[in-house]
Amino acid sequence: MTDNAPDPALLAKAETLTEALPYLQRYAGATFVVKYGGHAMGDPELARDFAEDVVLLQAVGINPIVVHGGGPQIGAMLKRLGVESEFVGGLRVTDAETAKIAEMVLAGSINKEIVGWIGQAGGKGVGISGKDAGLVTAEKVQGREPNPLSGIERHVDLGFVGEPVAVDPSILRSLAAQGFIPVVAPIAMGVDGHTYNINADTMAGAIAAACGAKRFFLLTDVAGVLDKAGDLMTDLDPAGVAALQADGTISGGMIPKVETCVAAVQAGVDAAVILDGRVPHAMLLEIFTRRGAGTLVHV
Numbered sequence: 514m515t516d517n518a519p520d521p522a523l524l525a526k527a528e529t530l531t532e533a534l535p536y537l538q539r540y541a542g543a544t545f546v547v548k549y550g551g552h553a554m555g556d557p558e559l560a561r562d563f564a565e566d567v568v569l570l571q572a573v574g575i576n577p578i579v580v581h582g583g584g585p586q587i588g589a590m591l592k593r594l595g596v597e598s599e600f601v602g603g604l605r606v607t608d609a610e611t612a613k614i615a616e617m618v619l620a621g622s623i624n625k626e627i628v629g630w631i632g633q634a635g636g637k638g639v640g641i642s643g644k645d646a647g648l649v650t651a652e653k654v655q656g657r658e659p660n661p662l663s664g665i666e667r668h669v670d671l672g673f674v675g676e677p678v679a680v681d682p683s684i685l686r687s688l689a690a691q692g693f694i695p696v697v698a699p700i701a702m703g704v705d706g707h708t709y710n711i712n713a714d715t716m717a718g719a720i721a722a723a724c725g726a727k728r729f730f731l732l733t734d735v736a737g738v739l740d741k742a743g744d745l746m747t748d749l750d751p752a753g754v755a756a757l758q759a760d761g762t763i764s765g766g767m768i769p770k771v772e773t774c775v776a777a778v779q780a781g782v783d784a785a786v787i788l789d790g791r792v793p794h795a796m797l798l799e800i801f802t803r804r805g806a807g808t809l810v811h812v
């Protein structure tokens with residue numbers, strides 16, 4: 514090596530940046546919605562990586578919007594308070610007391626924790642819930658569960674579980690225009706004036722659609738959608754998703770994920786990706802390199 518030959522490690526860094534160039538050009542000015550799941554939040558190191566990735570997105574001209582979950586954390590608080598809880602079709606049955614606790618955990622501690630991580634990474638996060646500035650208005654979900662004996666769906670009252678029926682993204686646009694990163698908790702006001710607990714995937718998909726997001730990422734604790742043999746499915750369209758739901762390959766928390774991905778891409782989001790949040794910098798690898806991972810849902 515001559516004296517002026519660059520250090521190979523530095524050269525590799527420069528090559529990484531040039532590899533990212535076409536993606537940087539493609540996404541400048543675009544809105545990306547990132548759903549950060551409660552299971553992906555467990556490890557503080559990974560949480561710091563996640564916050565750095567979000568701040569980096571903003572630094573390269575993308576408008577990131579974070580929508581977070583917190584199912585395991587709500588579960589832990591309910592347990593501490595001695596309140597029973599059950600899930601039907603991936604949704605938590607939510608009575609009035611559970612709705613209060615869910616709001617406290619989601620819009621309180623978790624929301625502010627994420628805002629704190631973003632701050633530590635040098636960004637300006639602003640934590641809100643769907644209630645703020647009328648961002649999301651919800652209606653009660655009509656829960657259904659198939660009866661394994663008859664195969665006939667039975668009606669289940671999920672209580673204060675809502676689905677977004679109107680999204681007013683103006684607060685998100687204002688925050689982004691001022692250089693703030695919105696961090697949204699999945700709680701919303703109902704048209705009936707009650708507080709509704711919304712599955713975070715569903716909330717994120719509705720926001721992605723309303724904002725005309727180019728990309729919608731769901732960070733979770735699995736590699737993506739797995740087939741019956743446990744292998745990763747890298748590519749799915751709405752018909753493929755319907756087939757996996759019909760044959761029972763997709764269950765529990767994966768149900769709202771794939772449903773919200775399909776709704777988002779059908780509403781004009783270019784692509785939705787279910788990603789493994791346990792992999793450091795999973796989102797950056799997906800966006801800026803040719804080594805994307807996870808399950809891509811597209812029309």
Ligand SMILES: Nc1ncnc2c1ncn2[C@@H]1O[C@H](COP(=O)(O)OP(=O)(O)O)[C@@H](O)[C@H]1O
Pocket residue numbers: 549550551552553582584732733734735737738739740762763764765766767768
């Ligand atoms: N076909 C499938 N592929 C991958 N995960 C699945 C599938 N069917 C059900 N799941 C479950 O969905 C879970 C992810 O949903 P969830 O626990 O709600 O995560 P999060 O808290 O990130 O929203 C996985 O950990 C897995 O147990």
Ligand SMILES: CC(=O)N[C@@H](CCC(=O)OP(=O)(O)O)C(=O)O
Pocket residue numbers: 549550551552581582583584585587603604605607615674675699710711712713714766
């Ligand atoms: C109605 C409903 O199920 N709401 C969810 C909201 C949090 C959530 O979705 O968190 P994850 O993304 O971590 O699963 C709940 O109460 O657990």
